[in-house]
Amino acid sequence: MATAEAPATTANAPTTNTGRLARAVSRGPLHVLIIAVCLAWMIPTLGLFVSSFREGSDIATSGWWTALSSPSTLNLENYRQVLFTQGMARSFLNSLIIAVPATLLTILVAALAAYAFSWIEFRGREALFLLVVALLVVPLQLTLIPVLRMYATVGLTGTFTGMWIAHVAYGLPFAVFLLRNFFIALPKDLLESAFLEGASHFTAFWRIVVPLSVPALAALGIFQFLWVWNDLLIALVYLGGSATVAPMTVTISNLVNSFGGAWQLLTAAAFISVTLPLLIFFALQRYFVEGILAGAVKG
Amino acid sequence: MAPSSKELSAGRPVSGRPDVSASARPGRRLSVAWLYLAPAGLLLGAFLVYPTISTIVLSFTDPLSGQFVGLKNYTYLFTSQQTLTVFRNNLLWLFLFTSATVTLGLLLAVLTNHVRYEAVAKAVIFVPMAVSFTAAAVIWRFMYIYQPATFAQTGVMNALVTALGGDPVAWITNRNVNNFALITSGIWMWTGFALVVVSAGLKGIPSEIIEAARVDGANERQIFWFIILPMLRSVLLVVSVTLIINSLKVFDLVYVMTFGNYDTDVLANRMFKEMFTFGNFGRASAVAVVLLAAILPLALFNLRRFRREQ
Numbered sequence: 321m322a323t324a325e326a327p328a329t330t331a332n333a334p335t336t337n338t339g340r341l342a343r344a345v346s347r348g349p350l351h352v353l354i355i356a357v358c359l360a361w362m363i364p365t366l367g368l369f370v371s372s373f374r375e376g377s378d379i380a381t382s383g384w385w386t387a388l389s390s391p392s393t394l395n396l397e398n399y400r401q402v403l404f405t406q407g408m409a410r411s412f413l414n415s416l417i418i419a420v421p422a423t424l425l426t427i428l429v430a431a432l433a434a435y436a437f438s439w440i441e442f443r444g445r446e447a448l449f450l451l452v453v454a455l456l457v458v459p460l461q462l463t464l465i466p467v468l469r470m471y472a473t474v475g476l477t478g479t480f481t482g483m484w485i486a487h488v489a490y491g492l493p494f495a496v497f498l499l500r501n502f503f504i505a506l507p508k509d510l511l512e513s514a515f516l517e518g519a520s521h522f523t524a525f526w527r528i529v530v531p532l533s534v535p536a537l538a539a540l541g542i543f544q545f546l547w548v549w550n551d552l553l554i555a556l557v558y559l560g561g562s563a564t565v566a567p568m569t570v571t572i573s574n575l576v577n578s579f580g581g582a583w584q585l586l587t588a589a590a591f592i593s594v595t596l597p598l599l600i601f602f603a604l605q606r607y608f609v610e611g612i613l614a615g616a617v618k619g
Numbered sequence: 620m621a622p623s624s625k626e627l628s629a630g631r632p633v634s635g636r637p638d639v640s641a642s643a644r645p646g647r648r649l650s651v652a653w654l655y656l657a658p659a660g661l662l663l664g665a666f667l668v669y670p671t672i673s674t675i676v677l678s679f680t681d682p683l684s685g686q687f688v689g690l691k692n693y694t695y696l697f698t699s700q701q702t703l704t705v706f707r708n709n710l711l712w713l714f715l716f717t718s719a720t721v722t723l724g725l726l727l728a729v730l731t732n733h734v735r736y737e738a739v740a741k742a743v744i745f746v747p748m749a750v751s752f753t754a755a756a757v758i759w760r761f762m763y764i765y766q767p768a769t770f771a772q773t774g775v776m777n778a779l780v781t782a783l784g785g786d787p788v789a790w791i792t793n794r795n796v797n798n799f800a801l802i803t804s805g806i807w808m809w810t811g812f813a814l815v816v817v818s819a820g821l822k823g824i825p826s827e828i829i830e831a832a833r834v835d836g837a838n839e840r841q842i843f844w845f846i847i848l849p850m851l852r853s854v855l856l857v858v859s860v861t862l863i864i865n866s867l868k869v870f871d872l873v874y875v876m877t878f879g880n881y882d883t884d885v886l887a888n889r890m891f892k893e894m895f896t897f898g899n900f901g902r903a904s905a906v907a908v909v910l911l912a913a914i915l916p917l918a919l920f921n922l923r924r925f926r927r928e929q
Contacts, residue, residue, distance in 0.1 A: 347733070354730055358743045364758045364807065365746070367775060371761065383773050429658045436655035445652075452659070455667045457918030459868055461890050461907040463670035465677060465900050470665070489666030492659050521651060550751030552871045556891070569753040573875050576757065583761060590757040597749040605742065609815060612748055 365594075372398055372591045376584035398588035407563055407571060408589050415567040415593075417480055418555075419548040422487035426544050427537055429488060430495030435525050437496070438503035439511060449500065455493040463490075464557050471558060478560050486558055487548050495540055498614055502536035503529055535607070542604060543611030546597055568593040671911075678904035692905035702906075705884045708798055712866040712885065716802050716809075721859050723806065724813025725851070728821050729843065731814075741818065745811030752808070752871030759804035760876055763790035776800075794882045801883055804872055809865065813858050820854035821847065853924070860921050867913050886910050 371384045373394035378387065387393060403409040436442075437449045467486065468477070476482035506529060514524050530537070552569040559565050561574070572589050579585055601608050681688045696702045727744065731737045747755060764774030768787055772778040777787040790800040824847065832842050870887035873879055879888040886906055893903035 350730060350733060354727075354734060354740055357727065358740050361744050361747070361807065361810075363775060364762050365750070368754075368758045368761060379773065381773070382771055383775070383778050385775075385778075429662065432655045433659035436652045440652045440655065442652040448656075452663065453922060455663060456922060457915055458667055458671055459887075459907070459910050459914055461868075461887055462674045462911050463667060464890075464907070465894065465904060466670035466673040467666055485662070486666060489662040492663055493667070496659060521655070546749065550753070552751070552753050552874065553887075553891075557894075569751055569871075572753050572757060576760070576875055580760075583764075586757050587761065590754040594750045594754045597751070598746070601746065601749040608749070609745065612812065613816060 368587050368591055370394075371583060372587040374398075374584065376582065379583045379587075380581075398584045399592070402585050402588040402592070406575065406585060406589065407566075408568065408592055410564070411566055411568040411571040412592060414480075414565055415549055415569075418483045418487070418567055419545050421480075422484045422491070422548045423541055423545040425484060425488045426491040426495050427541055430492055430499050430540070431530065431533075431537070432525070433492070433496045434499035434503050435521070435529055437500045438506075439524065439529070440521060449496075452493055452496050456497060458493075460490060460553065464553075468557055477558055478562050478565060480565065482558050483555065486554055487544075487551070490554070491544050491547065494615060495544065498540055499533070499536060502533055506532055535610075538604070538607045539611040539614060541611075542600060542607050543615040546600070546608075546611075547615070549597065674904045674907050677900060678908045680901050682899050682901040688901070692901045693909075695902060696905055696909060701884070702889065704882050705879075705886055705889045708883060708885050709867060709869075711798050712802055712805070712869055713863055715799070716805050716866045716869075717859055717862045719802075719806050720809045720813050720862050721817075721855060723810045724817050724858065725855065727810070727814045728818040729847065732818065732821055741811070741814060744814055747808045748811050750808070753875050755804055755808055756872050756875030759800075759807070759872075760791065762804075763800055765789040765791070791877060792881050797877065797881055797883050801872060801876055804876070805866070805869065808872075809862060813862070816858050817851060817854055820851050824850050857921060857924055860917050864914055864917050864921070867910060867917075886913075 367384045370387055371379050373396065374384065374387055375393065375395075375397070378393060403412075433452070437445060437452075471477045471482050476485070511524055511528060514528055519527075549567075550569065551567075552573060555567050555570045556573075559567075559570065561570075563571070563574075566574070568589070572586070572593060575582075575586055575589055678692055679687055679689060681691075727740075731740045734740065750758070762775050763777075764772075765777055765787055766772050766774075768781070772781050772787055774790075776790060781787055788796060791797055828850075829842055829846060832846055837845070868887055869885050870891070873883060873885050873888045874891065877883045879885065879892060884892070886909065890903045890906040890910070893899045893906060
């Protein structure tokens, strides 16, 4: 899959200065259109960002764009309040506590299975792999009630452990699918000569397959982390409404319910929740885009 | 696949000894594989295979007594006014969200292909994919704020409408527009996805073909309709199917923006309501099964295509 930073192609580039100028003028509307669309796409997030620094009374009486001409009124009070009074600091931590282990465990469990599907021969391998892939099409909704009942019986509702296991399980079909496709394309000679020299599967997995698969593991890791970080449904169903374990998505949706008009809180809370994904996006854009594109097939 | 590869079996972690005969000890061979497969297998069985079957069974039962009730839950879904609105809304999402997102993605892919700042433009439009649906719902509720006409409009949409001389619109509660308002937020989120995938397809078209067409006197419009579009057919198909699947499963945006009130409910949110608001697990299961039935052929199509490309 290509990435967002593919080089721009310019067909028949003009060589003279006048040619360049004429070309630039004739393409004026194109630039205006693209830049207008980009601005339109940024406005919603920009409005959220600016408003998160405004006083509640200002937000209620004037549009956020008016603050751009009087930036002195902006301050961090909303963040202080939402983090420490409304529990977003706790929720940020909860989101991390849920997402980090869930991501690492998904990668580990999926990589083990993908290794078996790629490099250990056994009867029924293809059929079993097809079964795993088929599970990609199952919408999460289909599993909620039985799993919730199971969780209630064994006391896993409202626990981080319950969230970890559920997220790993739900992430597996896609993760196994992605990693198996990557593993099986690794150079065959390399693994076979390692086996001939007496390497065990354990050695081959940790010393050869994992180091060679860092790009795939990274793309999967980013995708899975964001998926868990941004999840609302699973947290709502398996965690319930308890604030002590609620990730940020749940806390924000609760804030919308109870303070639908308190935009100074909502905007700050929403912006806190998007900081980490945005950082990941800008720092690791290539893996990020690859992970998202590959993950689009996820059920 | 039958065990036949001697090279592989030679290195199995059977205490480091080389295998004498590959077929002699199939039991050991299997046990190694199982060691690697067991964690994934257990989880998939407990969280996907068993619950799916269980939900299908549950959809034919009465939630309280556990009695088999045949198609009762389904007849309710397909006859009740409330749930018919749900289906209508998912169809609205399916058609509007998908067609608008694919069209925008295609258009922007072709346009940005001609400028030097392509990467930046694509990144800007892709950013919403990083944001959670929950945050996006807050962002768009904020865009749609409604104030009575005598007050200053603080939402971008109504500021625009009133600046153009119109009356402010209650985007979230007005039943004539609210579904479109929600769908717009979905389009904002997913256009970056369509753009990046279509753009990758665009780069895959050999430039000689386009050059040859230009030499033969084709103009840009003809090149788009008769060369680019046909060659992007399969990419556009995959993007469309992916978006349709997402339109059928849309949940968070609706849950946070309206909770399905004011006639904006969709299948996934309706299931949540049946579970937690009405406590009717039979009907909730039936909604989930309908969702599966709608998604299954599309997802299988996408998977087959995806596997072929690997």
